[in-house]
Amino acid sequence: MVEIQYRNARIKLGDTDLVYEPAEDSFLLADAALKEAKPGMRILEIGAGSGFVSAVLLANLKDISLVATEINPHAARCAKANAVEVIRTDLFKGIKPRHLESLFDLILFNPPYLPTSKEEKVPGWLNYAFDGGISGRETMGRFLDDVRDYLKPGGEILVLISSITGLDVVKEKMEKSGFKAEVVAKKKVSFEELMVVRGKLL
Numbered sequence: 721m722v723e724i725q726y727r728n729a730r731i732k733l734g735d736t737d738l739v740y741e742p743a744e745d746s747f748l749l750a751d752a753a754l755k756e757a758k759p760g761m762r763i764l765e766i767g768a769g770s771g772f773v774s775a776v777l778l779a780n781l782k783d784i785s786l787v788a789t790e791i792n793p794h795a796a797r798c799a800k801a802n803a804v805e806v807i808r809t810d811l812f813k814g815i816k817p818r819h820l821e822s823l824f825d826l827i828l829f830n831p832p833y834l835p836t837s838k839e840e841k842v843p844g845w846l847n848y849a850f851d852g853g854i855s856g857r858e859t860m861g862r863f864l865d866d867v868r869d870y871l872k873p874g875g876e877i878l879v880l881i882s883s884i885t886g887l888d889v890v891k892e893k894m895e896k897s898g899f900k901a902e903v904v905a906k907k908k909v910s911f912e913e914l915m916v917v918r919g920k921l922l
């Protein structure tokens with residue numbers, strides 16, 4: 721199995737025909753999350769993929785508790801092999817926000833963010849890594865509709881988007897959902913600019 725080293729973490733990659741291979745978007749989100757996360761935090765990563773972002777946090781931060789979800793069973797297995805506690809589910813399904821203690825301080829998502837037509841879909845589970853629907857914002861929109869129910873008061877989200885996804889529309893949706901939205905990291909990569917948008921619950 722191929723492994724990569726990133727910021728003190730050694731991460732096993734799955735079969736890249738089945739599991740998203742960490743790329744510039746993963747690195748940008750992991751670095752932004754390392755800046756936001758503090759010891760003692762409860763952290764949730766949605767769409768863990770190989771487990772890259774979660775594994776980097778676990779390797780670099782003491783005393784965090786971290787759980788992840790992932791819809792692709794191959795990716796969920798890979799994240800488990802990287803010692804990430806992962807639930808194979810759709811977004812938040814199966815996570816019960818019953819008590820204040822079970823809510824999260826920080827929620828991360830590097831979603832499928834590319835506008836994707838029927839013809840552009842890739843076969844099998846890997847499609848979930850790329851397919852943001854016609855707008856590029858379908859999965860992220862569902863995420864933003866529900867995420868505040870899983871956050872502690874004053875909690876934060878970090879969401880990775882591309883300039884192609886439409887920063888203004890994403891910020892507007894975040895603000896409508898009760899967040900103060902701000903770009904906290906960005907990187908130009910060939911034809912697009914990748915950005916991490918932080919939403920702080922007001």
Ligand SMILES: C[S@@+](CC[C@H](N)C(=O)[O-])C[C@H]1O[C@@H](n2cnc3c(N)ncnc32)[C@H](O)[C@@H]1O
Binds near residue numbers: 749
């Ligand atoms: C762009 S990849 C990012 C993977 C990893 N977090 C990283 O940064 O390398 C998006 C991931 O979200 C997962 N995903 C897409 N839709 C999902 C959903 N509804 N529920 C849970 N995971 C989902 C995909 O299977 C994929 O692994």
